[in-house]
Amino acid sequence: MRITFTGSAEEFYFVTASRIADMIRQKPDAVIGLATGRTTTGVHRALCQIHAREKFDTSRVTVFGMDEITNVSRLFPGSCYDMLLKQVVIPLGIPMENYLMPPTYSDDFGRECRSFEEAIDKRGGVDLQILGIGENGHLGFNQPGTPFESTTWLSRMDEKLDERIRRESGSAPDADLGGFTIGIKNIMMSRSIVLAANGAAKADIVHKALCGRISPELPASVLQLHPFAETVLDPEAAALFEEKK
Numbered sequence: 001m002r003i004t005f006t007g008s009a010e011e012f013y014f015v016t017a018s019r020i021a022d023m024i025r026q027k028p029d030a031v032i033g034l035a036t037g038r039t040t041t042g043v044h045r046a047l048c049q050i051h052a053r054e055k056f057d058t059s060r061v062t063v064f065g066m067d068e069i070t071n072v073s074r075l076f077p078g079s080c081y082d083m084l085l086k087q088v089v090i091p092l093g094i095p096m097e098n099y100l101m102p103p104t105y106s107d108d109f110g111r112e113c114r115s116f117e118e119a120i121d122k123r124g125g126v127d128l129q130i131l132g133i134g135e136n137g138h139l140g141f142n143q144p145g146t147p148f149e150s151t152t153w154l155s156r157m158d159e160k161l162d163e164r165i166r167r168e169s170g171s172a173p174d175a176d177l178g179g180f181t182i183g184i185k186n187i188m189m190s191r192s193i194v195l196a197a198n199g200a201a202k203a204d205i206v207h208k209a210l211c212g213r214i215s216p217e218l219p220a221s222v223l224q225l226h227p228f229a230e231t232v233l234d235p236e237a238a239a240l241f242e243e244k245k
């Protein structure tokens, strides 16, 4: 696992964003998996700035969201669909047919999981998967305890997120909010991976994930086994790494 220590919060966003920009430049028809959250919102902002400056071709790249909240409208501003649309797809001018997202409503999520994987496979599989990390080490909606062999599935929602989504989306109290997510096995099949972590709240978990025991109890620890995985850290998230400069 390669670890990149950045010198400031701002540099962290630009270094992570440059991994996406470099991939698109090297392989204009690349397939790139994106993640949502506070971390990647800053990364996407930096990516838009790089693109505004350097105007690389985005007409053939495919992007997809690694996870989605189910049983809320896509138009809800907290849906992953809406976030990635506004943060990446529209500003970079990526054609809508090259934006793959799972549906938020379905009467058969099992079928949706398979067809989402097929859509990604049809485009040649994933060249780069960008990941954030939860404070408990989750990846996407793969919570601690998720088997490493898991493929795309409907997971349970993180409790804090469930509460926030209900409040902000005005969901009915009995709406069954779920977390559609690519599985750990799908993540590991990506040809390259960049895990991005920033802020003091991530310092402990990211150190355990990269330096501790590899176990499904800490989903991100599986990344130690990937031959082309990189973690990009800001100074706060890197606080427990002795080798940082």
Ligand code: GLP
Pocket (backbone or CB within 6 Å): 035, 036, 037, 038, 039, 040, 067, 131, 132, 133, 134, 139, 140, 141, 158, 161
């Ligand atoms: C959510 C998302 C993950 C994301 C994680 C970290 O649970 N499902 O894909 O990586 O949060 O989010 P943040 O960057 O806001 O800490």
